[in-house]
Amino acid sequence: MTPQDGLVSKSTTREQIIQESVSAQSSPAGPDADAEATRRAAGVTESARANRGWWDRNADEYQTEHGTFLGDDRFVWGPEGLDEVEAELLGPPEELKGRHVLEIGAGAAQCARWLAAQGAHPVALDISHRQLQHALRIGSSFPLVCADAAVLPFADASFDLACSAYGALPFVADPRLVLREVRRVLRPGGRFVFSLTHPIRWAFPDEPGPEGLTVAASYFDRTPYVEQDEDGNAVYVEHHRTLGDRVRDVVTSGFRLVDLVEPEWPDWNTSEWGGWSPLRGHLIPGTAIFVCERD
DSSP states (O other): OOGGGGBBOOOSOHHHHHTSOOGGGOOTTOOGGGOEEEEOOOOHHHHHHHHHHHHHHHHHHHHHHHHHHHTTTOOBOSTTOOBHHHHOSSOOGGGOTTOEEEEESOTTTHHHHHHHHTTOEEEEEESOHHHHHHHHHHOBSSOEEEOOTTSOOSOTTOEEEEEEESOSGGGOSOHHHHHHHHHHHEEEEEEEEEEEEOGGGGGSOSOSSGGGGSOOSOTTOOOOEEEEOTTSOEEEEEOOOOHHHHHHHHHHTTEEEEEEEOOOOOTTOOOOBTTBOHHHHTTSOOEEEEEEEEO
């Protein structure tokens, strides 16, 4: 998708466009409801192929279900609702003006849109073409790029900052590929902030109620979660790494870990999002945010 494709006005037909057919993008795997959930190995290529297809097929439902919570131009780090306005993990808003920022796993580019409103120059990247169509639907004045985060189509030292709110890193077999690419396109001293499911959550069932409060699996089992079709082809893949793994990935990829933020569940947030809920959020962390800098 070219930068010019991002120069569109805000749509006033939100629901109509969300509901349009995506049959042309359907996968041979068929409906995701027929997929079998399992734990097995899944490599870089299989993971990328499966997740590109999954997000293309499910982008409409995702934006319908979560679009109100995310807003059109908010920067929310996770289901707890931690907002960059208050967190300032990328720095004070007034210092974002003029900065070149890469958002990875941008979805409908809500975070990039907020950054643009602060005077930054964002680029929103996602592996899913359909997710970026929702960014076009909402409207943007910045480039939208459809590409794999492990192979960033940008020159060295192109950006001052990079960010990712639950984008890319949970879904790649080797997160160091993404981290090294982000480091490459950042300028010296540049900051990369990314959020993902807190690793401790992998030991618990993905349920928002009391049944999600009892350990059901080994925290140290790094076998990927895979949904596959009847022929054994992956249609969705998510990868688990321990907290120590994540820290080592950051450091060995050439970053300095500045902070590790574990947002507490706020009293105002009464919503549920998958396995996230006020019940669980007041007891165990659901999100981990890594604040990294390139030396």
